[in-house]
Amino acid sequence: MEIAGSVGAILAHKGPVVWSIAPDATVFEAIELMADKNVGALPVVENGGLVGIISERDYTRKVILKGKSSKETPVRDIMTLELVTADPGDSVSECMHVMTDKRVRHLPVLEGTKMVGLISIGDLVRRIISAQTATIDNLEKYITGDYPA
Numbered sequence: 001m002e003i004a005g006s007v008g009a010i011l012a013h014k015g016p017v018v019w020s021i022a023p024d025a026t027v028f029e030a031i032e033l034m035a036d037k038n039v040g041a042l043p044v045v046e047n048g049g050l051v052g053i054i055s056e057r058d059y060t061r062k063v064i065l066k067g068k069s070s071k072e073t074p075v076r077d078i079m080t081l082e083l084v085t086a087d088p089g090d091s092v093s094e095c096m097h098v099m100t101d102k103r104v105r106h107l108p109v110l111e112g113t114k115m116v117g118l119i120s121i122g123d124l125v126r127r128i129i130s131a132q133t134a135t136i137d138n139l140e141k142y143i144t145g146d147y148p149a
Helices: 007-014 027-037 056-064 092-102 121-144
Strands: 041-046 049-055 106-111 114-120
Touching: 007 092, 007 106, 007 114, 007 121, 027 041, 027 056, 041 114, 049 056, 049 106, 092 106, 092 121, 114 121
Parallel strands: none
Antiparallel strands: 041 049, 106 114
């Protein structure tokens, strides 16, 4: 089943706010911001440009397991540099495939080189559930004769 909708539509629903962090900030500051904003990843932005992403996964694998100090380690030392990104015109299905294949949970959304948003696997799942619920409702109305002609 192909899910209708684009990344741009998801971003329009979410709103324009994207929390980010600088590469020179400490990992502790990044984790603190993630906890405060209830997000699992932050784009790393320097001089207005996207240079990486830091996630809870980066923290657990590159700080905790390696015995580093989150209060002394800069974000740049553990951020993911090989970015997997999306375009506002990408479909929900395309993004689900990319996230599954690349084993990532967050996609920065770029228009050219400008970051215009961030989508998570949760955003995509919510969109899919919403589309499936609407389809089921319409089918029930059609079967019962309540569907508008």
